[in-house]
Amino acid sequence: MKNNNPQKRGVLSRKYFIILIVCIMTGFIIGYSYNLSKDNHQITSSSTLYTQQQDAYREELIEQxxxxxxxxEELDGILGTIRKYEKEYATHEEHYDEMVKEAERLRILMGELPVTGKGVSVTLRDDDFTGAENPNDYIVHESHVFNVINELKISGAEAIAINGQRLKTNSFISCNGPVITIDGNQYPAPFVIEAVGNQDGLIGALGINGGVFDQLLxxxxxxxVEKKEHIVMPSITKGNL
Structure with a gap:
């Protein structure tokens, strides 16, 4: 049997409408809640990821x-080593120059190098013999030559020559009557002893009171004795000027 009551049908329509509205609102609320939860989860995930990235950057920065x-520290060590090498090199270079100069000085004393420079010339001559005394008391002996040479060496002479022959550190000098023999070569008087070095120093050493000059006289x-502005002495090697 049909329900033809219009009032009853209107009540039912309102109920269905209310139910529909409730369902729609419920669906909306559920959807909104889901989206909100999803957004919160994304925000939380993003925040966690950002925090993790920050931690990673911080760790990387600390490592750097x-x-x-x-x-x-390694650079400081290298720079320290370089400064040490530079100091050692400078010291060795200074010592090297000193050793070269000393070697050159020794080679000059040995007569291996030619020498040119200012110096002095000392000439020893026999005195006139009157015939009343011993003639040996008026001639130059090897001891006189030795005294002059030794004083010149002590006074800083760089090189010494007698009658043009360059002396070595181990030169042999002997006297035989009116001549002297130097390393096998004979030279008659007068004996000219030349020395390269400080002129005033050499002459001053020879002329001190009671010194070599007084003994010779x-x-x-x-x-x-005279100063020489230019003395040339060859090396002991023949032909090496």
Whole structure:
């Protein structure tokens, strides 16, 4: 049987409409809640990811700082080593120059190098013999030559020559009557002894009171001393000027 009551049908329509509205609102609320939950989850995930990235960056920065510190310490060590080498090199270079100069000085004393420079010339001559005394008391002996040479060496003479022959550190000098023999070569008087070095120093050492000059004069030896502005002495090697 049909329900033809219009009032009843209107009540039912309102109920269905209310139910529909409720269902729609419920669906909307559920959907909104889901989306909100999803957004919150994304925000939480993003925040967590950002925090993780920040931690990773922080750790990487710390590692870089530690590495920079290690590199700085390594650089300081290298610079220290370089400064040490530079100091040693400068010291060795200075010592090298000193050793070269000393070697050159020794080679000059040995007569291996030619020498040119200012110096002095000392000439020893026999005194006139009157015939009343011993003639040996008026001639130049090897001891006189030795005294002059030794004084010149002590006074800083760089090189010494007698009658043009360059002396070595081990030169052999002997006297045989009116001549002297130097390393096998004979030279008659007068004996000209040349020395390269400080002129005033050499002459001053020879002329001190009671020194070599006074001894030579007491032994009746004629002594002549003069400054030379240019003395050339060859090496002991023949032909090496």
């Amino acid at each position: 700082q530690e590495r920079n510190k290690e590199l700085a 007491n032994d009746n030896i004629v002594v002549t």
